[in-house]
Amino acid sequence: xxxxxxxxxxxxxxxxxxxxxxxxxxxxxxxxxxxxxxxxxxxxxxxxxxxxxxxxxxxxxxxxxxxxxxxxxxxxxxxxxxxxxxxxxxxxxxxxxxxxxxxxxxxxxxxxxxxxxxxxxxxxxxxxxxxxxxxxxxxxxxxxxxxxxxxxxxxxxxxxxxxxxxxxxxxxxxxxxxxxxxxxxxxxxxxxxxxxxxxxxxxxxxxxxxxxxxxxxxxxxxxxxxxxxxxxxxxxxxxxxxxxxxxxxxxxxxxxxxxxxxxxxxxxxxxxxxxxxxxxxxxxxxxxxxxxxxxxxxxxxxxxxxxxxxxxxxxxxxxxxxxxxxxxxxxxxxxxxxxxxxxxxxxxxxxxxxxxxxxxxxxxxxxxxxxxxxxxxxxxxxxxxxxxxxxxxxx
Amino acid sequence: xxxxxxxxxxxxxxxxxxxxxxxxxxxxxxxxxxxxxxxxxxxxxxxxxxxxxxxxxxxxxxxxxxxxxxxxxxxxxxxxxxxxxxxxxxxxxxxxxxxxxxxxxxxxxxxxxxxxxxxxxxxxxxxxxxxxxxxxxxxxxxxxxxxxxxxxxxxxxxxxxxxxxxxxxxxxxxxxxxxxxxxxxxxxxxxxxxxxxxxxxxxxxxxxxxxxxxxxxxxxxxxxxxxxxxxxxxxxxxxxxxxxxxxxxxxxxxxxxxxxxxxxxxxxxxxxxxxxxxxxxxxxxxxxxxxxxxxxxxxxxxxxxxxxxxxxxxxxxxxxxxxxxxxxxxxxxxxxxxxxxxxxxxxxxxxxxxxxxxxxxxxxxxxxxxxxxxxxxxxxxxxxxxxxxxxxxxx
Numbered sequence: 001x002x003x004x005x006x007x008x009x010x011x012x013x014x015x016x017x018x019x020x021x022x023x024x025x026x027x028x029x030x031x032x033x034x035x036x037x038x039x040x041x042x043x044x045x046x047x048x049x050x051x052x053x054x055x056x057x058x059x060x061x062x063x064x065x066x067x068x069x070x071x072x073x074x075x076x077x078x079x080x081x082x083x084x085x086x087x088x089x090x091x092x093x094x095x096x097x098x099x100x101x102x103x104x105x106x107x108x109x110x111x112x113x114x115x116x117x118x119x120x121x122x123x124x125x126x127x128x129x130x131x132x133x134x135x136x137x138x139x140x141x142x143x144x145x146x147x148x149x150x151x152x153x154x155x156x157x158x159x160x161x162x163x164x165x166x167x168x169x170x171x172x173x174x175x176x177x178x179x180x181x182x183x184x185x186x187x188x189x190x191x192x193x194x195x196x197x198x199x200x201x202x203x204x205x206x207x208x209x210x211x212x213x214x215x216x217x218x219x220x221x222x223x224x225x226x227x228x229x230x231x232x233x234x235x236x237x238x239x240x241x242x243x244x245x246x247x248x249x250x251x252x253x254x255x256x257x258x259x260x261x262x263x264x265x266x267x268x269x270x271x272x273x274x275x276x277x278x279x280x281x282x283x284x285x286x287x288x289x290x291x292x293x294x295x296x297x298x299x300x301x302x303x304x305x306x307x308x309x310x311x312x313x314x315x316x317x318x319x320x321x322x323x324x325x326x327x328x329x330x331x332x333x334x335x336x337x338x339x340x341x342x343x344x345x346x347x348x349x350x351x352x353x354x355x356x357x358x359x360x361x362x363x364x365x366x367x368x369x370x371x372x373x374x375x376x377x378x379x380x381x382x383x384x385x386x387x388x389x390x391x392x393x394x395x
Numbered sequence: 396x397x398x399x400x401x402x403x404x405x406x407x408x409x410x411x412x413x414x415x416x417x418x419x420x421x422x423x424x425x426x427x428x429x430x431x432x433x434x435x436x437x438x439x440x441x442x443x444x445x446x447x448x449x450x451x452x453x454x455x456x457x458x459x460x461x462x463x464x465x466x467x468x469x470x471x472x473x474x475x476x477x478x479x480x481x482x483x484x485x486x487x488x489x490x491x492x493x494x495x496x497x498x499x500x501x502x503x504x505x506x507x508x509x510x511x512x513x514x515x516x517x518x519x520x521x522x523x524x525x526x527x528x529x530x531x532x533x534x535x536x537x538x539x540x541x542x543x544x545x546x547x548x549x550x551x552x553x554x555x556x557x558x559x560x561x562x563x564x565x566x567x568x569x570x571x572x573x574x575x576x577x578x579x580x581x582x583x584x585x586x587x588x589x590x591x592x593x594x595x596x597x598x599x600x601x602x603x604x605x606x607x608x609x610x611x612x613x614x615x616x617x618x619x620x621x622x623x624x625x626x627x628x629x630x631x632x633x634x635x636x637x638x639x640x641x642x643x644x645x646x647x648x649x650x651x652x653x654x655x656x657x658x659x660x661x662x663x664x665x666x667x668x669x670x671x672x673x674x675x676x677x678x679x680x681x682x683x684x685x686x687x688x689x690x691x692x693x694x695x696x697x698x699x700x701x702x703x704x705x706x707x708x709x710x711x712x713x714x715x716x717x718x719x720x721x722x723x724x725x726x727x728x729x730x731x732x733x734x735x736x737x738x739x740x741x742x743x744x745x746x747x748x749x750x751x752x753x754x755x756x757x758x759x760x761x762x763x764x765x766x767x768x769x770x771x772x773x774x775x776x777x778x779x780x781x782x783x784x785x786x787x788x789x790x
Binding site for chain 1: 441442544548550606607608609611612613615616619620622623624625630640641644647648651655656659660662663664665674675676677678679681682684685688705706709712713715716741
């Protein structure tokens with residue numbers, strides 16, 4: 001889960017500061033990065049629909065070596081972007097989400113590796129000027145209007161195919177590794193199962209391949225508030241008032257689900273939202289944690305798109321409905337890192353995934369991520385895993 | 396969590412049948428019960444507001460003994476009612492929710508005990524003809540119109556006070572035990588802490604006293620879809636079209652949260668909602684579990700009230716915000732039964748609650764409930780705990 005720039009200020013920052021985690025270092029160490037755009041004149045989905053003029057954003061850190069063998073692809077989480085490391089300008093408040101483990105001399109050492117991070121199709125953050133994506137909010141060149149729900153369903157296999165085209169456009173035929181957190185881990189599994197000969201290593205963080213019906217249903221619960229909002233209007237809201245309230249509540253569910261009670265209690269406790277407004281005194285008086293989640297979700301909703309949320313839900317559901325058994329095709333040595341307090345992907349699902357990959361013959365190493373943030377530990381609490389990640393990438 | 400009569404048919408029945416659980420026995424054994432109404436001309440809440448003409452429904456099983464010392468009060472869960480055991484007529488499809496452990500010769504033996512089960516204030520099921528409650532949907536005698544959000548905030552202490560008045564109206568000054576599941580367990584804790592000399596035993600099933608900020612936030616997530624629905628209209632919808640869509644989605648969250656992946660996978664798997672409608676083919680094509688939860692929630696929403704949902708959320712939040720420390724006042728020997736797969740009250744919260752009560756000096760016994768239904772195991776999978784419950788009640 002990405003907690004966007006403003007949202008981060010609203011809630012996670014409190015938690016990060018409280019926990020002594022902050023990512024990034026002194027300005028002198030900052031990696032300065034640029035957003036680039038990859039374009040395909042035409043892309044045909046697994047479902048057989050052709051989309052014209054597909055664009056995704058990407059960033060890279062480090063340099064590609066002469067034989068083009070040192071590239072690591074980083075795939076992002078549900079509400080994430082291609083901003084995995086570094087800053088766009090020295091004054092940026094926060095760096096990319098995995099800056100703690102990607103950079104010069106860091107666990108994924110950009111002095112050695114060429115790291116590519118790309119936006120997915122149907123990326124959530126359509127209102128973020130640094131995000132480039134193609135989805136329901138994009139203009140259909142054939143009609144001159146946004147696709148809305150006419151945009152085809154896309155799957156992680158489609159995400160992978162677009163990423164593969166990007167990677168190939170750089171002259172890279174085999175990746176040293178694919179790595180990602182949460183939905184990024186799911187894409188990494190997809191890559192390694194679809195192209196076993198093109199993925200040298202697989203690093204899957206806080207993601208499981210086989211959460212099945214349970215995962216499908218929770219994704220539907222995440223999306224439900226959007227459908228309740230009449231402004232969603234069956235996906236037809238471009239140029240009108242968007243379903244901000246529904247999207248906000250959807251983002252709130254995701255934020256809470258991805259976190260943990262240790263964070264909730266430490267960050268908010270049982271404090272009231274407003275001094276003098278006892279929640280016992282009026283039905284509308286609320287607790288600080290309700291207000292905090294609401295403020296964070298409000299900021300995120302302002303730069304997100306409701307239809308893109310629904311398309312991401314669909315892509316995740318399709319992945320969860322597929323049998324994990326197909327992961328037996330994976331050949332890459334695999335590192336699976338999980339958070340024992342993860343409420344989104346219970347560790348039992350992660351361990352089952354490791355077992356499936358092992359049963360296909362690939363070596364699988366696992367490791368636990370600590371921290372107070374449940375699922376989000378895999379995004380915000382990765383620094384202590386640095387040696388393990390470095391060892392895996394450089395072995 | 397109660398899965399209402401129709402809802403039960405829609406989803407849980409499948410699961411129950413599949414798991415070989417079904418409650419109830421042959422018709423010859425059926426306990427036939429009646430709904431009764433308890434009325435108070437006036438009740439003043441903890442917040443100091445007076446409600447006129449308060450009514451709650453109740454049922455009883457077994458007979459009160461001569462010295463009125465054999466009464467057990469059963470308090471219900473969030474979406475439950477006072478129908479804890481028996482059938483209203485021999486032809487009823489399903490008996491009360493704890494029929495597996497309440498009845499003649501059963502764990503809570505109605506040949507020995509006089510069991511009272513009561514509806515709470517602001518009970519959710521206002522459209523169920525067998526439920527009697529007072530809340531926002533009730534007519535305010537002063538205005539002749541439904542209270543709506545003018546109804547005062549009520550807490551579990553208020554629930555307890557009304558139940559206490561009911562119990563006292565029967566000439567009972569001390570209860571042999573108070574027992575309940577989920578929100579029923581929370582009320583039971585409340586009873587035993589508020590009136591340590593009036594509660595002989597405390598049986599708390601799938602409930603914890605100290606889930607704090609996390610519990611408060613999840614309750615807010617449950618309620619959110621109601622507030623997104625413009626038909627909710629700030630609680631003013633009586634005589635107009637009610638916010639059924641928001642309420643439905645709220646009930647869906649509760650149903651899923653209260654269940655477990657073992658149930659999800661076994662009952663629905665990754666099947667499609669409709670044959671020939673591949674979820675990969677269109678954004679609107681869904682999975683069977685999405686459809687199942689939707690159908691169940693639709694049936695439940697038809698007999699539930701959105702404002703009552705919000706008032707129940709508030710009462711639960713107030714309980715969760717209170718420090719568990721006050722449970723040290725409990726004197727009653729306590730039996731705490733929990734489900735290790737519970738997603739609503741993690742077992743760590745339940746164990747912390749047991750420790751708090753123990754530290755106050757009361758003896759606390761605990762026990763695990765098995766089954767495939769997560770939190771709901773405490774409602775639908777109690778039969779195997781019969782010996783433990785009987786031993787505790789008859790000791």
